Amino acid sequence: GLYTASDQIVQLTPGNVESVLLNSTAATVVEFYASWCGHCIAFSPVYKSLARDLKEWKPAVDLAAVDCAAEENRKVCISYSIRGYPTLKFFHAYSKAGSTGKPFRDFPRDVRGLRHKIIDQLETHSETWPPACPPLEPTSEAELDSFFETNNVQHLALIFEEAKSYVGRELTLDLLQFENIAVRRVLKTEEGLVTKLGVTEFPSCYLYYPGGNFTRLKVKVEARMFYSYALQRLQGVVRSGKPPPVTTDGLTNSTEDPWRPFNRSRVYMADLESTLHYSLRMEVAAHTIIKGEALIALTKYIAVLAEYFPGRPVVMNLLKSVNSWLQNHIGGEISYDAFKEILDNSAQSPDTALPEGVRWVGCQGSQPHFRRYPCGVWTLFHVLTVQATNAEDSDPQEVLYAMRKYVQSFFGCRLCAEHFENMARESMTDVDTLSAAVFWLWSSHNRVNNRLAGALSEDPNFPKIQWPSPEMCPACHMVKDNGDHQWNKDQALSFLLSYFSSSSILKDYLEDEVQILAKQREKHTSQQLALEAQKHIERKAREALDLMTHPLTSQPTVEEEEEEEEEEGEEPQDEAMADEEEEGGEGAAAADEIGGKTSEPSPWAKPEMEVGRSRRQAHRKPSIVGMRMRDVQEDIVDLDSFVNQHYKAKALQVAASSRVRPRTLQRKVEQESGPVFGLGMELDGGLGMVGLQPMEADLELDVAQQTKRLQKRELTSQNFGEELSRRGRWMSMLNIGFSKVDISLCVILYFMSTMCLLAMYVFFKNRLKLRRVKISLP
Numbered sequence: 211g212l213y214t215a216s217d218q219i220v221q222l223t224p225g226n227v228e229s230v231l232l233n234s235t236a237a238t239v240v241e242f243y244a245s246w247c248g249h250c251i252a253f254s255p256v257y258k259s260l261a262r263d264l265k266e267w268k269p270a271v272d273l274a275a276v277d278c279a280a281e282e283n284r285k286v287c288i289s290y291s292i293r294g295y296p297t298l299k300f301f302h303a304y305s306k307a308g309s310t311g312k313p314f315r316d317f318p319r320d321v322r323g324l325r326h327k328i329i330d331q332l333e334t335h336s337e338t339w340p341p342a343c344p345p346l347e348p349t350s351e352a353e354l355d356s357f358f359e360t361n362n363v364q365h366l367a368l369i370f371e372e373a374k375s376y377v378g379r380e381l382t383l384d385l386l387q388f389e390n391i392a393v394r395r396v397l398k399t400e401e402g403l404v405t406k407l408g409v410t411e412f413p414s415c416y417l418y419y420p421g422g423n424f425t426r427l428k429v430k431v432e433a434r435m436f437y438s439y440a441l442q443r444l445q446g447v448v449r450s451g452k453p454p455p456v457t458t459d460g461l462t463n464s465t466e467d468p469w470r471p472f473n474r475s476r477v478y479m480a481d482l483e484s485t486l487h488y489s490l491r492m493e494v495a496a497h498t499i500i501k502g503e504a505l506i507a508l509t510k511y512i513a514v515l516a517e518y519f520p521g522r523p524v525v526m527n528l529l530k531s532v533n534s535w536l537q538n539h540i541g542g543e544i545s546y547d548a549f550k551e552i553l554d555n556s557a558q559s560p561d562t563a564l565p566e567g568v569r570w571v572g573c574q575g576s577q578p579h580f581r582r583y584p585c586g587v588w589t590l591f592h593v594l595t596v597q598a599t600n601a602e603d604s605d606p607q608e609v610l611y612a613m614r615k616y617v618q619s620f621f622g623c624r625l626c627a628e629h630f631e632n633m634a635r636e637s638m639t640d641v642d643t644l645s646a647a648v649f650w651l652w653s654s655h656n657r658v659n660n661r662l663a664g665a666l667s668e669d670p671n672f673p674k675i676q677w678p679s680p681e682m683c684p685a686c687h688m689v690k691d692n693g694d695h696q697w698n699k700d701q702a703l704s705f706l707l708s709y710f711s712s713s714s715i716l717k718d719y720l721e722d723e724v725q726i727l728a729k730q731r732e733k734h735t736s737q738q739l740a741l742e743a744q745k746h747i748e749r750k751a752r753e754a755l756d757l758m759t760h761p762l763t764s765q766p767t768v769e770e771e772e773e774e775e776e777e778e779g780e781e782p783q784d785e786a787m788a789d790e791e792e793e794g795g796e797g798a799a800a801a802d803e804i805g806g807k808t809s810e811p812s813p814w815a816k817p818e819m820e821v822g823r824s825r826r827q828a829h830r831k832p833s834i835v836g837m838r839m840r841d842v843q844e845d846i847v848d849l850d851s852f853v854n855q856h857y858k859a860k861a862l863q864v865a866a867s868s869r870v871r872p873r874t875l876q877r878k879v880e881q882e883s884g885p886v887f888g889l890g891m892e893l894d895g896g897l898g899m900v901g902l903q904p905m906e907a908d909l910e911l912d913v914a915q916q917t918k919r920l921q922k923r924e925l926t927s928q929n930f931g932e933e934l935s936r937r938g939r940w941m942s943m944l945n946i947g948f949s950k951v952d953i954s955l956c957v958i959l960y961f962m963s964t965m966c967l968l969a970m971y972v973f974f975k976n977r978l979k980l981r982r983v984k985i986s987l988p
């Protein structure tokens with residue numbers, strides 16, 4: 211069909227048509243249309259505007275539509291005698307069954323004309339006046355005398371006008387949903403009242419009070435919209451069913467945050483940063499893996515933020531680094547965890563952070579469930595569209611597209627997203643200038659405001675209005691010759707450009723940059739500590755398990771030994787290479803050498819293997835001794851040293867991968883022939899190094915063999931980064947070693963399991979004996 215749920219037009223179907231049109235408390239205007247009909251398509255924007263214009267009249271008049279082109283509605287349209295499209299019909303309140311409505315013949319194709327036609331029809335109601343509709347006839351002096359006796363209202367607004375004017379009746383219906391106010395029209399011909407109040411201008415509005423007191427309502431222009439804005443803001447006037455606005459004291463008590471006093475007509479950076487925090491750390495976080503449309507949406511969103519967000523340097527640095535990370539990302543998906551690492555600046559780049567948590571200021575609500583994040587989203591994108599106007603060569607739809615995509619993929623309120631998408635589909639693609647983008651968002655936001663006025667989500671302290679109000683921007687409002695309201699687009703644009711400009715954004719209540727960075731560092735460190743501690747515990751558990759399953763007495767297999775040799779051999783290389791790559795090369799080469807020797811299954815390899823083994827066992831023994839010899843402090847998990855070690859390994863890794871450069875063969879040969887592990891010992895000096903004594907004697911290799919091996923290593927030099935990180939892990943693992951408690955625990959467990967086995971052995975042996983004795987008995 212031509213209408214959606216966000217158009218505030220009831221969509222009729224065979225299922226609801228009777229309940230909507232018959233015996234209803236409100237009169238209903240129905241458009242019968244065919245979705246293929248060009249005139250209907252052309253009329254639909256007018257009908258939608260009419261629905262927005264008459265929004266406040268709903269209890270008295272509602273708008274509906276039915277698509278007669280839809281097969282399922284065919285019978286409905288036939289039963290209402292529809293022959294052509296579009297057809298408008300008026301159904302009075304409490305219409306009886308069988309009523310087919312009054313057709314609007316040759317109806318006007320503009321909102322004003324239709325509005326007047328509807329008022330005319332309302333006035334033709336011949337039966338008892340429907341209670342939901344306020345009296346539309348002019349009032350008299352006599353009626354006013356007793357008005358306050360029969361009506362419990364605080365304000366009576368009198369619209370003095372000519373007989374042909376509709377302003378009084380329109381305002382009566384406009385204020386229908388507000389309490390503590392009533393509106394009546396007084397004709398120019400009501401001389402008594404005109405003279406009493408000294409009325410000289412028609413139309414004009416006077417506030418009338420008990421006892422005959424009165425005052426003139428001051429407005430910029432004597433017109434419906436200006437009266438409406440002003441009357442809704444009178445003291446005590448509230449939307450029906452809504453609690454009265456609370457004072458700041460009340461607000462302080464009803465929100466968990468302390469109330470932050472603020473200027474209602476300014477934008478606050480604290481709201482924008484809070485919105486960024488919430489959207490990137492809460493909304494986007496709902497996607498564990500971000501791919502497809504969501505990834506496009508995130509990339510666009512971050513790109514416009516990095517380009518146009520008028521943030522402080524620390525936030526801009528962060529947005530730019532997230533943007534470049536996303537732009538350089540290869541592949542169709544990212545994990546939120548990876549994204550969050552960048553967002554939380556886990557690389558700890560200086561002066562780069564997005565404050566955590568929210569501090570709503572201009573978007574504070576009188577209750578925790580009002581305003582806040584959605585208010586921030588609107589404000590953020592208004593700011594971005596305005597900032598984009600400074601970059602003249604940018605794509606006019608860029609920011610709107612980013613918003614559309616973001617809302618589609620991430621905005622948690624799915625119905626809001628659907629409504630927004632409907633608006634975007636309708637007209638976003640028509641935006642062809644940067645100013646048009648500012649306008650589009652502003653008018654779309656006003657459409658949403660119109661729809662939501664009076665909704666449950668409306669904060670009574672911040673009523674939804676067509677923004678900006680005449681008080682905020684008098685020049686933005688003007689009236690046409692016929693008295694209808696019109697936006698002065700030039701004035702509205704310059705108001706928006708100034709209101710959302712970076713220079714107008716207030717920096718109050720922002721968290722201090724130094725504090726943000728310190729917090730970030732603190733958080734990062736504690737995360738690292740927790741991670742390292744967890745790794746440490748896991749490692750210890752693994753090692754203890756190993757020790758139980760491979761008791762000290764059992765001999766490792768040749769393969770195991772080879773593996774260990776390789777690992778041991780690599781460790782000093784890590785450290786050495788990171789510290790000074792040349793030495794590391796030697797260490798690894800020597801380790802390769804050992805591996806190479808032991809793995810050769812030659813007949814004469816055995817004695818050599820045995821020699822190697824005994825030597826290695828000699829190496830291994832001190833490693834355990836070494837553990838026992840370690841400091842008493844070892845019983846305490848020294849997390850600081852873990853962190854240092856982690857950073858050191860990381861830094862070395864980065865340094866190594868960035869500094870690795872081709873080495874000359876000659877240099878390598880020279881280096882390989884020297885005592886190779888000395889540096890490793892010096893660097894580490896702990897458990898991990900124990901098995902790596904200098905072994906010049908074992909390294910009498912022929913040059914050709916070495917050359918070959920080195921060439922191989924040269925080829926793999928590109929993978930140093932990876933290799934290093936792998937080896938780094940081993941490094942830290944061996945370096946930590948076992949504490950006394952660990953060893954004692956293992957020995958006790960080992961002893962207990964041996965005893966257990968022994969007990970089982972004795973038990974079964976005795977049982978077998980007993981059984982044999984039984985069998986042998988006659």
Ligand SMILES: Cc1cc2nc3c(=O)[nH]c(=O)nc-3n(C[C@H](O)[C@H](O)[C@H](O)COP(=O)(O)OP(=O)(O)OC[C@H]3O[C@@H](n4cnc5c(N)ncnc54)[C@H](O)[C@@H]3O)c2cc1C
Binds near residue numbers: 667
């Ligand atoms: C894309 C989107 C769609 C939404 N759809 C729905 C929905 O379908 N249903 C629903 O219940 N809620 C919806 N919401 C939430 C709703 O629009 C409000 O954001 C929310 O109710 C909070 O209202 P608020 O009073 O803080 O003012 P908001 O409407 O959030 O406005 C925030 C601030 O922007 C300024 N402002 C107001 N109007 C304009 C304007 N026209 N142009 C420029 N600035 C303006 C004002 O200073 C105002 O305080 C949506 C929000 C977004 C971001």
